[in-house]
Amino acid sequence: MTIAPTWYGLMYAVSFLIALVLMQKQFSEKQTDTLFFATILGVILGGRFGYVLFYNLGYYIENPLEIFMPWKGGMSFHGGAIGVIIAWYIASQKIKKSFLTVSDKLVWIVPIGLFF
Template sequence: MLPVLMFPQFDPVLIHFGPLAIRWYALAYIAGIVLGIQVLKKLVTWTPRAATPLLADDFLVWVTLGIVLGGRLGYVLFYQPENFLAHPTEIVAVWHGGMSFHGGALGVIIAMILFSRRYGLNFLAFADRVTAIVPLGLGFGRIANFINGELWGRYADPSLPWAMVFPGTDGRPRHPSQLYEALTEGLLLFTVMMLATRQQKFRERPGFLAGLFLAGYGCARIFCECFREPDAFLGYFPFGVTMGQILSIPMILAGGALMFHAFHAPVYAGLPEDEESKSA
């Protein structure tokens, strides 16, 4: 039997600048958003055009606010409402961790709706290109979770080659579920989204790619939750179901509905030339 791996002790702070500190957690979000916007600038120009590169650049601020505000408020409301009501100042302490993907997703959806209305874009066509890059941020975020030694997995058989003992646990080997999520919600889902986005027949059907992302993420999250230890303050629901799995079910249903709707709606012709020149 191979020896059980010990979790490598990473410093959660990458660089110190006097009283200021840059944490891996923050760097992961920044890297995911900035890299994602660069990819988005190319995707929106693919036929039929959904926006302009300049508008994709402008969306950087909108999506950042959507992720941070939605992710934090989602965590507060979905996971620990009583605790944050008792200690409201902790709501803004995002550097301590605590971001909900499902809340962040709602925040980004609201940002896309407002942005699309502001610039006269087809919301679903724009959402298709945005959701194609979301797995990049998810992958970076899960790697940051691993570096922080948080959101570890359930007990694993000691014979599992990558079973790992995490700090703050009882010393028994566990699944590195953060890496499972980085590979499935991040790398695998990003690959699927890129392959699908390259197909013009899917880009011409507004909502299909967004639906594919929602359904794909929901399935990946439900699978990974089978290896991830639920938060201690939540535990398991009846039949061993977790909160992450419960919140993923509506995403799968919404994704399926979007894909169905996409192929029963008119073909998207692309951003009108007058709108394109106006926003260029």
């Protein structure tokens, strides 16, 4: 099995790098690390599980191992959004900042990431 780079994956990487740079302007290095890691997990896990639950649940019930094969396709915007909200909530608790404060400082980055 080979995993070849795709334009889709490249756009994810560009979006994450832009988000990292913009986060660094708003938070300390340690806080940025926590929030950036949470954002990546939220987008990828939320997007994948959102796709599985909302679009093709029957297929994945019959083929559960394919849930963990995102290179075969399937990410959902709303799953990613839910994943990021949950991830930011957990990360805000870890860095001891209000979820609303963290969200206010990060939410404007989301449309930039969606652009790519």
